[in-house]
Amino acid sequence: MSAELFSLFYQFADVFAFLILSAAGLAIVFGMMGVINMAHGEFIMCGAYVTVGLVRIGLPLAVAQGLAAVTAGLVGVVVEFLIVRRFYKRPLDSLLATWGLSLIVTQSMLLIVGSSITGIGTPEGSFAIGPYTFSTYRLVLFACAVAVLVGLYIVFMKTRFGVLARATMQNAEMARALGARTGRIYAISFGIGAGLAGLCGALYAPTMTLIPTMGATFVVESFVTVVVGGANVLLGTAPAAVFLAMIRMALNASYGQIIGQIGMLFAVILIIRVLPEGLSSVLVRRGR
Amino acid sequence: MALVEVKGVTKSFGGLTAVSDVDLAVSVGEVHCLIGPNGAGKSTLFKLIVGLYPPTKGTIFFDSLDITRERPSARVQRGMSIKMQAPSVFKELPVRQNIQVALQQRFSGAERDAEEERLLTLLNLASESGKLAGALSHGQQQWLEIGMALALQPRLLLLDEPTAGMSPEETFQTGELVKSFNAEGMTVLAVEHDMAFVRQVAQRVTVLHLGKTFARGSLESILEDEKVAEIYLGRTQAHGHGH
Amino acid sequence: MLKLLDGAQTLGKGWTFWSCFLIVLAAALIYPAFADSYDVGNFSYFLIWIFMALGLCLMWGYGGMLSFGQTFFFGISGYGYGVLAINMGGGSTTIAALALAVVMAMIAAGILGYFMIWGGINGIFFGIVTLSATLVLAFFLGQTAGPEWHIGPARLNGFNGMKGMDPLAVGDTYIEGSALYYVMVALIVVVYIGLRMLLNSRIGNVIVAVRENPQRAEMLGYDVRKYQLLTFVIGSALAGLSGALYTSWGQFITPSSIGLPAAAMPIVWVAFSGRSDLTATLVGSFLLLFAFQTITVYSQQMALILMGGLLLATVMLAPQGFVLGIGKLVVDRWTGHRRGDTNAVMADTARLQSDET
Numbered sequence A: 001m002s003a004e005l006f007s008l009f010y011q012f013a014d015v016f017a018f019l020i021l022s023a024a025g026l027a028i029v030f031g032m033m034g035v036i037n038m039a040h041g042e043f044i045m046c047g048a049y050v051t052v053g054l055v056r057i058g059l060p061l062a063v064a065q066g067l068a069a070v071t072a073g074l075v076g077v078v079v080e081f082l083i084v085r086r087f088y089k090r091p092l093d094s095l096l097a098t099w100g101l102s103l104i105v106t107q108s109m110l111l112i113v114g115s116s117i118t119g120i121g122t123p124e125g126s127f128a129i130g131p132y133t134f135s136t137y138r139l140v141l142f143a144c145a146v147a148v149l150v151g152l153y154i155v156f157m158k159t160r161f162g163v164l165a166r167a168t169m170q171n172a173e174m175a176r177a178l179g180a181r182t183g184r185i186y187a188i189s190f191g192i193g194a195g196l197a198g199l200c201g202a203l204y205a206p207t208m209t210l211i212p213t214m215g216a217t218f219v220v221e222s223f224v225t226v227v228v229g230g231a232n233v234l235l236g237t238a239p240a241a242v243f244l245a246m247i248r249m250a251l252n253a254s255y256g257q258i259i260g261q262i263g264m265l266f267a268v269i270l271i272i273r274v275l276p277e278g279l280s281s282v283l284v285r286r287g288r
Numbered sequence B: 001m002a003l004v005e006v007k008g009v010t011k012s013f014g015g016l017t018a019v020s021d022v023d024l025a026v027s028v029g030e031v032h033c034l035i036g037p038n039g040a041g042k043s044t045l046f047k048l049i050v051g052l053y054p055p056t057k058g059t060i061f062f063d064s065l066d067i068t069r070e071r072p073s074a075r076v077q078r079g080m081s082i083k084m085q086a087p088s089v090f091k092e093l094p095v096r097q098n099i100q101v102a103l104q105q106r107f108s109g110a111e112r113d114a115e116e117e118r119l120l121t122l123l124n125l126a127s128e129s130g131k132l133a134g135a136l137s138h139g140q141q142q143w144l145e146i147g148m149a150l151a152l153q154p155r156l157l158l159l160d161e162p163t164a165g166m167s168p169e170e171t172f173q174t175g176e177l178v179k180s181f182n183a184e185g186m187t188v189l190a191v192e193h194d195m196a197f198v199r200q201v202a203q204r205v206t207v208l209h210l211g212k213t214f215a216r217g218s219l220e221s222i223l224e225d226e227k228v229a230e231i232y233l234g235r236t237q238a239h240g241h242g243h
Numbered sequence C: 001m002l003k004l005l006d007g008a009q010t011l012g013k014g015w016t017f018w019s020c021f022l023i024v025l026a027a028a029l030i031y032p033a034f035a036d037s038y039d040v041g042n043f044s045y046f047l048i049w050i051f052m053a054l055g056l057c058l059m060w061g062y063g064g065m066l067s068f069g070q071t072f073f074f075g076i077s078g079y080g081y082g083v084l085a086i087n088m089g090g091g092s093t094t095i096a097a098l099a100l101a102v103v104m105a106m107i108a109a110g111i112l113g114y115f116m117i118w119g120g121i122n123g124i125f126f127g128i129v130t131l132s133a134t135l136v137l138a139f140f141l142g143q144t145a146g147p148e149w150h151i152g153p154a155r156l157n158g159f160n161g162m163k164g165m166d167p168l169a170v171g172d173t174y175i176e177g178s179a180l181y182y183v184m185v186a187l188i189v190v191v192y193i194g195l196r197m198l199l200n201s202r203i204g205n206v207i208v209a210v211r212e213n214p215q216r217a218e219m220l221g222y223d224v225r226k227y228q229l230l231t232f233v234i235g236s237a238l239a240g241l242s243g244a245l246y247t248s249w250g251q252f253i254t255p256s257s258i259g260l261p262a263a264a265m266p267i268v269w270v271a272f273s274g275r276s277d278l279t280a281t282l283v284g285s286f287l288l289l290f291a292f293q294t295i296t297v298y299s300q301q302m303a304l305i306l307m308g309g310l311l312l313a314t315v316m317l318a319p320q321g322f323v324l325g326i327g328k329l330v331v332d333r334w335t336g337h338r339r340g341d342t343n344a345v346m347a348d349t350a351r352l353q354s355d356e357t
Helices: A002-033 A040-056 A061-082 A091-113 A136-158 A160-170 A172-177 A182-207 A215-229 A233-255 A257-274 A279-287 B042-050 B072-078 B095-103 B109-122 B138-151 B168-183 B195-201 B219-224 B226-241 C014-034 C037-062 C070-088 C093-118 C123-142 C177-199 C202-212 C214-219 C224-250 C264-273 C278-296 C300-317 C322-335 C345-356
Strands: A126-129 A132-135 B002-013 B016-027 B031-035 B057-062 B080-083 B156-160 B187-191 B204-209 B212-217
Touching (some): A002 A126, A002 A136, A002 A160, A002 A182, A040 A091, A040 A182, A061 A182, A091 C123, A091 C264, A132 A136, A136 A160, A136 A182, A160 A172, A172 A182, A215 A233, A215 A279, A215 C123, A233 A257, A233 A279, B002 B042, B002 B187, B016 B031, B016 B042, B016 B057, B016 B187, B031 B168, B031 B195, B042 B072, B095 B109, B095 C202, B109 B138, B138 B156, B138 B168, B156 B168, B168 B187, B204 B219, B204 B226, B212 B226, B219 B226, C014 C037, C014 C177, C037 C070, C037 C177, C037 C202, C037 C224, C037 C264, C037 C278, C070 C093, C070 C123, C070 C264, C093 C123, C093 C224, C177 C202, C202 C214, C202 C224, C264 C300, C264 C322, C278 C322
Parallel strands (some): B031 B187, B080 B156, B156 B187
Antiparallel strands (some): A126 A132, B002 B016, B204 B212
């Protein structure tokens, strides 16, 4: 019995981790600046490729993953400086600009490194409970997802940067009038968002085939999580991921991955009909 | 007979109650002014009447029909139209097209063209008709919006601070305009701070205070009410001298 | 009726514009006489995509709804045509298959649009929900390689795509070569003129009003949601028309014409051309398709990089669109107007109109 329960939890944790890790970076950027970064998938790809490259030259996996996330974050800061900061007043244009960037990056990668490179293989290690075998790495991913949530909570709730960032999120004009350097806060947030995307790619790099277009595998999950989460991402993202992971887990188990994804999409479309402002709007109302 | 009737309407936003158990009846053919200090709930009440917010509690009737659950567009189709507090026009469309979008609800063909010219002249916007609405001055945008509201030929015209940002002369003109439409049978409900305007047009006045109906009657009887003077008029008059 | 051809919503009016229009049309009509059949076939291929571009222009430029999911409807109708044409047999029934395929796209748009518009989704979320739907459809079709995925005799065939349907035909004659080309030209003329008339009609007035200020439009008694849904369904029907014609033209369709990067293409065409005007979109999309196709012969990646670069350049340098901006500049030189600000495209539009009245 407990084996079954654990198996259920394992399946839930797997989907939950995927949703949180793919969405966290996108959600931070969206919540902070109202911008959807269409090149989000390419930051994920960047994290994955850097990880594989570093492992190939002999670095331990965990170190390579950390460095990959940092690299993606730094690239993010550069992209923010060169492109995104021009569009804070025009969020739709920032969408188009980052989409253009995404096209350029994926196609250039296809030209330069070709369609796929050999992966590095999932770290071995599994354990059995009752009749079921579980991969340890999947649980590591879940732990990472939880760590990301806790980390974001600490950064945004407990640090000085977090206070300024939340003030900027609420009302950028006011924050600026009160002396917050919103430009720098935006740059750092975009960097954090890109770094989280890179982390996602780094963590999933060992589990999948690396192709320049791999970002597309993650963007649907990240999009729908952010949509369901709603405007207040600090409040909405985690519950949205829990909710979507439940649906996804149930459907995956009975009908397989693709039906799981289609079902999740249908659930999202139904949710926006009932709760156009997303889950966070309900939570905010409750909080009052 | 009441054209629009608000019965026991309450509207809360989270913990804040903007309008609390308000009753209001506007009779056919009258000009009714809604006054009260800032934050009294006047604009919220307007938005409830026109359907931009659903009420937390209470019922709204138009022509004795319960319209509480109707969409704004359906209510407008029944014969009300509104000029909102902040100018709300189609900024990137030319003035003429702004008027056309409104006019085509009631008119077509040559009749529409004639009405278009008449309104543009009436609103002193004929020479600006090719400009983008967003390029007009604040006062002109107010006029344009009033014009769009009039183009629908409403039975009930809701005006939320129609004279904000206007000079005393423009305010007076607006008042005369409202009176002329009222003379043709249009019922008007206006939120207004400018007492000169209220004195010029109002047949009845309702005072809102802290989301509740505070007093009601002719302007004279309201002015004589000491409690009203205390919460509102005293302050406004002092405020008025400052202008 | 003819009055609706020219109006506030569409640029280009009067004698000069329509003479140019007729000259271009005449050139298009005699073109097959001077070109070899391979080029004519290629030309038809560019024209296929014009409908999707015009549909997006209507939704985004006029209706203010940025749909990233035009290839969703393209795909539904493209696969729909394939399934119907295979199941109903060839011959003249292919024409019915085309019509039904477009209807399928419209139904899909009606359902998706209902949930989004009645749910009050707009702006950025509108884009990413439509794109999510598109990507999920592409993933799903990519998974259908197995023999169990079939509708009647029509195999979906996963990434390799569906094939084996007949092209459009009348009786025993396939519509191909110059005949297909003329059908395309005729359809474009009909759609272009039809959209012009729609936009300059009362409905068009409301569509742009809803874009500008939905609350005010509602306060003028228009049920904003219905107008948005109408715009969405018409725009999607045009994407669907492109999809069905595409499948018929090449007698195959794969999931890659739905997913990324295909989904970005209509956005690039319309943004680059100038979303606020139908004619600019028509001209610009054609130019881009031509350039894209020419470069694709050498390297598809290079062509896509160019498209990405153009999108980036458009939003950074000419957010109103290059073709529209250049077109206005030329018109102004021509008519001898002096202009202060080359970027004030919208203000310009109004001024041109005020000159006319």
